[in-house]
Amino acid sequence: MNLGFIGTGSMGSILIEAFIQSEALEPKQIAASNRTKSKTQKLTDQYPDLRIYPSNIEVALESDIIFICVKPLEFKNVIDEIKNVLLPSQIIVSITSPILIKHLEDQLPCKIAKIIPSITNHECSGASLCMYGNKITEEDKQTLEELLKPISEPLRISEKFTRVTSDISSCGPAFLAFFIQNFVEAAVKETGIPREEATRLASEMVLGTGKLLTSGGFTPETLTERVCVPGGITAEGIKLMSNELDGVFNQLIQTTHAKYEEDLNKVESMFYDSSKN
Template sequence: MNLGFIGTGSMGSLLIEAFIQSEALKAEQLSASNRTKDKTKKLKEKYPELRIYPSNIEVALESDIVFICVKPLEFKNVIDEIKNVLLPSQVIVSITSPILIKHLEDQLPCKIAKIIPSITNHERSGASLCMYGNKITEEDKQTLESLLESISEPLRISEQFTRVTSDISSCGPAFLAFFIQNFVDAAVEETGIPKEEATRLASEMVLGTGKLLTTGGFTPETLKERVSVPGGITAEGLKMMSNELHGVFNQLIKTTHAKYEEDLNKIESMFYDSSKN
């Protein structure tokens, strides 16, 4: 099986490296193209057997499954470039949340999947959010999910929940890192603790908390209750955050959804207005 990657930015290169390092695939089974040649050059230097092509068409011709890892507004140009060389047996995988499955099924002759990865997949952890088009078979789904199991936990979701599941799974690491960064900075400012020490403590805390919430049998609610003693220091801190952060997370979801809708409207216009011309 050969996998192709069109776009080797942050997520494209992450997936390539994760598949190779997990030994799910060998480098010679992977091909890639990118409009910025320095990015593919660096991957080639690290993985000499990786096949690098100057054009997206060559990647499409050489691959059973093609991951398209470009920005939303670049997507239409890519599929216009490759659609005439694609076969019904091939699978195109979008990793871009506002690109809907219907957009691709309306434009392409092949099978369509949408898979939203997470930066946590780099450490063979976290989820991969899986959505499938009408043409894709159960065998195709199993093939993709078998690959993804080497770097993540594949979860099938409804496309209508793309944004909120991505908020938690894919954006969540950045949101959590923001919290940790501010927690550490405040600790340094208020107490003088060395930043390196506070960062290490916070990082180990997050790692341990993740294990408690996955293999440790805790839920967020039961973990909070276990740590917080009524009238204690933790309880006082939770009370303060509950007051100060009231509504913040609702507003966070509203903000990400508003941006998603903005991008989706631009993409709808790009896909369907251009098809009328």
Template sequence: MNTGFIGTGSMGSMLIEAFLRSEALLPQEITAFNRTSAKAEQLAQRYPGLRIARSNKEVVLESEIVFLCIKPMEYKKVLDEIRDFTDPSQIVVSITSPVMLGQLEQLLNCQIAKVIPSITNFTLGGALLCMFGERVSAAGRDDLLTLLANIGQPIEIEEKLTRVSSDISSCGPAFLAYFLEHFIRASVEETGINEQQASALAAQMLVGTGKLLTEGGFTPETLRQRVSVPGGITAEGLRLMEKELKDMFNQLFRITHAKYDEDVAKVASLLPRPAE
């Protein structure tokens, strides 16, 4: 399936490499364009056969599915460049959460989907949040979900739940990494364990915990209860966390939603409002 990528920055290149590593796509099935050509050329050097387009228009003309891997404020310019060259049989996939399906459907005559990936997809795991516009056919939906299933687990969500779902699946790895970073640093400072050993232990702990939650039949609550014996060491640590964290997670969702609303408003100033 000929697949195009407009934008080969952090997430665009991650998706390309994940599709290639999973063998869902061959290099010759991928066409990519990036404003900074060097980034796309580096991918072509690593994966001989991958085609570098000379423009966004060329990506659209050569692809059945086109992923828009660009920043929110770049959409107006890119959509203006490709709107006359899309086809009803094509699927254009936005990976940018503040851009609404309805806004894209107002400007493009093709099938529209939105997919929010995660850095975890680089290891061919984790979730991919999927939303579909009104014009997506049953066959188009199946084709896209089948492609995505090679690099993670596609999960369909309502568009109104984009932000909170992204906080969990896409921002979550950074939040957990921040926790582990400080967990490891404190262990070194307080006990003298070396950082390499502490990091290895923490990484394996995270892998094992993930398996318990996905394969072992545990929920976060039952896992906590299983590990924490009343009056024991773990219980003492949890008591401190309960006291210190308080409503931190509630604040986290409030601040990410506030930033999201700000981005949505900025995009709305450039793109038409979705049809009612």
């Protein structure tokens, strides 16, 4: 199997590195292109057998499965460039949430999948959110999910839940890291504890909590109840956060959905208005 990556920015490079480091793929099985040469150079410095091409068309010609890892408003230019060389047997994978499967099926002759990764895949953890177009067979789905298993837990979801599942799986690490950052900064300011020590404690806490919630038999509710002894110190902290954060997470989801709708409208205009010209 040969994989292609058009775009080797943050998420594209994370996926390439994860596939190689997990031994899901050898570097020679991966072809990549990027308009910024320094980004592909960094990858080839690390993996000399990686196949780097100057054009997206060459990546498309050399790949069975092609991951397109570019920003939403760059997507139309990429598929316009490669669509005439694609075959019905090939699979295009979008990792960009506002790009709908129907957008690509309307434009391309090949099979379409949408897979939303997470930065946690870099550590061979977290989920990959999998959505499939009408031409994808069950065998294709199995192929993609077997590819993803060494770096993640592949989960099939409905495309209508793309945004909220991405909020939790893909945006969630940044939201959680932001919480930890502020927790650490407050601890340093209020007590004088060394920042490195507080950061290490917080990081180990997150790792242990993740294990409790995945393999330890706890849910978020039961874990809170177990730690939060009535009348104790944790209970006072939970009481404070319940009051101060009331409605914040609803607003968070509303905010990400509003941005998604804004991006989706731009994508719709880009795909369908240009097709009328």
